[in-house]
Amino acid sequence: MTIKEKQQEVIEEFSAFDDWMDKYSLLIELGNELDSFDEANRQQQNLIEGCQSKVWLHAEMNNGKIEIQGDSDAIIVKGIVALLLRVLSGHTPDEILETDLFFIDEVGLKEHLSPTRSNGLVAMVRQIKAYALAFKAKQG
Amino acid sequence: MAFDIRKIRDDFPILHQDVNGKPLVYLDNAATTQKPLSVIDAEAGVYKTINSNIHRGVHHLSNVCTEAFEDVRKKTADFLNAGSSDEVIFTRGTTESVNLLSSSFGETFLGQGDEIILTEMEHHSNIVPWQLLAQRQGVVIKVVPVTDEGELDMQAFTELLNEKTRLVAVTHISNVLGTINPVKEMIVLAHAAGVPVMVDGAQAIHHVPVDVQKLDCDFYVFSGHKMYAPTGVGVLYGKRKWLEQMNPYQGGGEMIDKVSFSGTTFNDLPYKFEAGTPNYAGVIGLGAAIDYLKNLGTKAVWEYEHELFEYAVKQMREVPGIRFVGQAQNHTSVISFLLGDSHPFDVGTLLDKLGFALRTGHHCAQPLMDRFGIPGTVRASFAFYNTREETDSLVDALKRVAMMLG
Numbered sequence A: 001m002t003i004k005e006k007q008q009e010v011i012e013e014f015s016a017f018d019d020w021m022d023k024y025s026l027l028i029e030l031g032n033e034l035d036s037f038d039e040a041n042r043q044q045q046n047l048i049e050g051c052q053s054k055v056w057l058h059a060e061m062n063n064g065k066i067e068i069q070g071d072s073d074a075i076i077v078k079g080i081v082a083l084l085l086r087v088l089s090g091h092t093p094d095e096i097l098e099t100d101l102f103f104i105d106e107v108g109l110k111e112h113l114s115p116t117r118s119n120g121l122v123a124m125v126r127q128i129k130a131y132a133l134a135f136k137a138k139q140g
Numbered sequence B: 001m002a003f004d005i006r007k008i009r010d011d012f013p014i015l016h017q018d019v020n021g022k023p024l025v026y027l028d029n030a031a032t033t034q035k036p037l038s039v040i041d042a043e044a045g046v047y048k049t050i051n052s053n054i055h056r057g058v059h060h061l062s063n064v065c066t067e068a069f070e071d072v073r074k075k076t077a078d079f080l081n082a083g084s085s086d087e088v089i090f091t092r093g094t095t096e097s098v099n100l101l102s103s104s105f106g107e108t109f110l111g112q113g114d115e116i117i118l119t120e121m122e123h124h125s126n127i128v129p130w131q132l133l134a135q136r137q138g139v140v141i142k143v144v145p146v147t148d149e150g151e152l153d154m155q156a157f158t159e160l161l162n163e164k165t166r167l168v169a170v171t172h173i174s175n176v177l178g179t180i181n182p183v184k185e186m187i188v189l190a191h192a193a194g195v196p197v198m199v200d201g202a203q204a205i206h207h208v209p210v211d212v213q214k215l216d217c218d219f220y221v222f223s224g225h226k227m228y229a230p231t232g233v234g235v236l237y238g239k240r241k242w243l244e245q246m247n248p249y250q251g252g253g254e255m256i257d258k259v260s261f262s263g264t265t266f267n268d269l270p271y272k273f274e275a276g277t278p279n280y281a282g283v284i285g286l287g288a289a290i291d292y293l294k295n296l297g298t299k300a301v302w303e304y305e306h307e308l309f310e311y312a313v314k315q316m317r318e319v320p321g322i323r324f325v326g327q328a329q330n331h332t333s334v335i336s337f338l339l340g341d342s343h344p345f346d347v348g349t350l351l352d353k354l355g356f357a358l359r360t361g362h363h364c365a366q367p368l369m370d371r372f373g374i375p376g377t378v379r380a381s382f383a384f385y386n387t388r389e390e391t392d393s394l395v396d397a398l399k400r401v402a403m404m405l406g
């Protein structure tokens, strides 16, 4: 699936709910199901410190594709991390760099999350793009 | 109950709205309080009818506006039972009051190796200005620890007081734990050691009756916006004997006597510390807030809020997995808690979706969070316009949230 198709899939899943609490239940579920984070990667350079919660992101290159791991100490944020990884992990640096992440807005997360957390989301996306850029540079 | 709560709520237009499709329940009063119509009208009224720069003009409007402004100084002095209205200095808020003090008191009275005493439960705005002073002038900061219950360790405080101590700066009430500190007792102890005391009253002035002469504090500081007044205005009360000796803070118009390049002399109290055009509209709003509080009666407010607080704690105990942070004997209507191992942020986010305005995080008191080994808390802070029904619906919401976060 392309990144675009994955985003559409996420939007569809969320569109089944019109109550906010149901959307957040889904996020919590996604957070709980996220693959566990490799403790060896829980390092300062992988940490994005938001105003209130912490996010860890670690990326590796595998056969030309970027595999991303993530974690957060807040479960709702972890759910958002899970969504981001589902959409972006397993793609090439170019695919990630060219991506327009429209699902965040469409699912309503950006607009409905508090400004501080919304910034955290922006920081996460920026970090993933930075990884992509670094891997691309290394590839030459 | 002496309180006509329906009528009181009608005075606060902002309370009557839906948030995320649910009726707003505003429980973030320790961050800022909402304003009654009388305050909103007083501030807006300045611009509609009397706006003019104060202390400057010979013309009618300027005189009326100056008089309204100075009336509030008297009203504030009276509210605090200050000895004189010259001891009431208007600032932008608690933060500016503390900065004024750390700067002016610091410059005048503190030097290398002198000690000041703070506590582990201070708001950052009563820590960082002193740290800046410490860096500039080699002053040493000593910290009174907090017990597991969320009270000050008074034994440790007594031991910290010594011949090098020059000032104690302590919060009257903790913005995180709601603990009412024994400031009177601390002042007696400090004075016995010849040490003046500043009390941060940001969380106290609108909850408990404050009498600065009875307390015998040397300085008392607070913000308007937390006591139902407009934002951008605050107070520094100081005993005349200190204020007269202290260097000015900022320079500018209004605070001078005579300016010349061979030497400038400064105005008398309180103007020496009020450089530039003040927020006179905000100050006039503060006057209306004081009238509003006086009209309700500080004692009646305290009783109503305390009863609501006790009811809330009792009800909240039924929420599975709830842990209260801080269980001091003397307590205002601030409740900090955690739900099981859930991150405060998750709790706050879900509550927001249910229409509740609560604060989550470290509440600008990171040393206190470190003391309890937690990243933050969820804080419900009640005001006199909150109700039992709101408390009940909070408890229902918390049960739902606890279940979701499992």
Ligand SMILES: Cc1ncc(COP(=O)(O)O)c(C=O)c1O
Binding pocket: B030, B031, B093, B094, B095, B096, B123, B125, B126, B171, B173, B174, B175, B200, B202, B203, B223, B225, B364
């Ligand atoms: C105890 C305490 N001190 C100081 C402050 C700072 O007040 P302001 O931001 O109004 O200057 C606060 C505000 O949260 C507070 O609760």
